[in-house]
Amino acid sequence: xxxxxxxxxxxxxxxxxxxxxxxxxxxxxxxxxxxxVLDNPDVIKKIxxxxxxxxxxxxxxxxxxxxxxxxxxxxxxxxxxxxxxLVSKISRQCAKDRLVxxxxxxxxxxxxxxxxxxxxxxVGEYTEAVQGMEHYVDFFTAETCISALEAKACVMAVKKxxxxxxxxxxxxxxxxxxxxxxxxxxxxxxxxxxxxSGFGLNCSFGPDIIIGLxxxxxxxxxxxxxxxxxxxxxxxxxxxxxxxxxxxxxASYIPRALDCGIGILGGCCGTDxxxxxxxxxxxxxxxxxxxxxxxxxxxxxxxxxxxxALVDRDNMPTSLEISDYLYEDIEDQAEKYGxxxxxxxxxxxxxxxxxxxxxxxxxxxxxxxxxxEKFAYSYGGKTVFIEE
Numbered sequence: 001x002x003x004x005x006x007x008x009x010x011x012x013x014x015x016x017x018x019x020x021x022x023x024x025x026x027x028x029x030x031x032x033x034x035x036x037v038l039d040n041p042d043v044i045k046k047i048x049x050x051x052x053x054x055x056x057x058x059x060x061x062x063x064x065x066x067x068x069x070x071x072x073x074x075x076x077x078x079x080x081x082x083x084x085x086l087v088s089k090i091s092r093q094c095a096k097d098r099l100v101x102x103x104x105x106x107x108x109x110x111x112x113x114x115x116x117x118x119x120x121x122x123v124g125e126y127t128e129a130v131q132g133m134e135h136y137v138d139f140f141t142a143e144t145c146i147s148a149l150e151a152k153a154c155v156m157a158v159k160k161x162x163x164x165x166x167x168x169x170x171x172x173x174x175x176x177x178x179x180x181x182x183x184x185x186x187x188x189x190x191x192x193x194x195x196x197s198g199f200g201l202n203c204s205f206g207p208d209i210i211i212g213l214x215x216x217x218x219x220x221x222x223x224x225x226x227x228x229x230x231x232x233x234x235x236x237x238x239x240x241x242x243x244x245x246x247x248x249x250x251a252s253y254i255p256r257a258l259d260c261g262i263g264i265l266g267g268c269c270g271t272d273x274x275x276x277x278x279x280x281x282x283x284x285x286x287x288x289x290x291x292x293x294x295x296x297x298x299x300x301x302x303x304x305x306x307x308x309a310l311v312d313r314d315n316m317p318t319s320l321e322i323s324d325y326l327y328e329d330i331e332d333q334a335e336k337y338g339x340x341x342x343x344x345x346x347x348x349x350x351x352x353x354x355x356x357x358x359x360x361x362x363x364x365x366x367x368x369x370x371x372x373e374k375f376a377y378s379y380g381g382k383t384v385f386i387e388e
């Protein structure tokens with residue numbers, strides 16, 4: 001999606017924290033958020049109305065964590081579809097003519113070698129939640145993502161159900177890596193291949209680190225036509241549950257974000273309507289800068305979520321057969337080319353997937369095109385198919 005085709009006006013101001021605001025309003029520790037909201041709809045209506053009045057263009061429906069397995073583990077009897085429908089309807093009533101985003105949290109999928117969940121399982125978990133909220137939201141956002149592959153499953157679920165835009169925001173450490181080791185720019189490239197409209201970071205830290213990490217991704221986002229999103233915490237949490245940045249300190253970073261081309265801004269843990277009011281004041285007076293795009297041959301770029309490489313079709317490695325030692329052969333090729341070229345034949349997707357835990361470099365594919373497409377569907381990266 002080109003930036004001039006982005007469906008909403010920019011800059012776009014999101015909301016602040018929901019969880020910490022619900023706790024302030026009396027939600028007991030350990031309570032299921034959706035159950036509390038449905039039992040106390042006036043509480044979330046006030047929080048979200050306050051955000052709109054402070055300057056939010058969009059709020060997130062309180063559907064974070066409302067996927068089937070998570071709800072079941074929390075003893076919620078209603079289905080994910082029902083919960084997401086009822087909760088997002090409340091936000092729609094608050095919004096009137098303003099925007100509502102459908103919030104999708106990690107669904108708890110554990111992929112090989114950490115667990116036995118399949119990619120299709122994760123897609124199914126998200127699909128039910130998306131179906132519930134699709135009628136009431138204007139866009140979807142996979143937020144607080146700690147696994148890029150799980151985020152891809154979420155995007156694929158949205159695409160099955162809806163034509164509305166989908167955003168993804170990761171939660172990372174100071175080095176810009178998720179808990180699963182995914183890095184910002186390679187993950188952006190992977191998710192661009194499945195049609196996201198916005199990409200960024202939420203939670204994690206305060207605005208200084210978040211903006212710094214996104215600044216490095218900005219030329220790639222510009223080349224891909226994807227809007228950048230920053231939804232940082234109000235600094236770091238203290239022992240008493242407060243955060244270490246004042247509203248003024250938090251707001252002082254917003255001009256830098258706009259100068260870095262970050263067009264979608266909001267707050268996460270510890271932020272409230274006053275943080276959003278200050279963001280609104282800033283975006284109304286400080287222009288959003290257009291960043292120069294990097295040179296990117298996206299069609300011929302391969303990536304996993306840790307690295308990426310350009311496939312030069314005039315200078316390619318010899319194709320590798322799938323074997324027990326494939327990972328060693330790929331690493332040898334990657335030293336020269338930055339990727340490995342794998343020949344995949346009918347029925348070999350599972351065999352190649354078993355090798356992925358040991359393969360550090362991205363891969364290109366040749367051989368059977370249909371099998372290559374089957375593999376690419378659940379691959380934690382972007383591949384390129386080479387006709388032999």
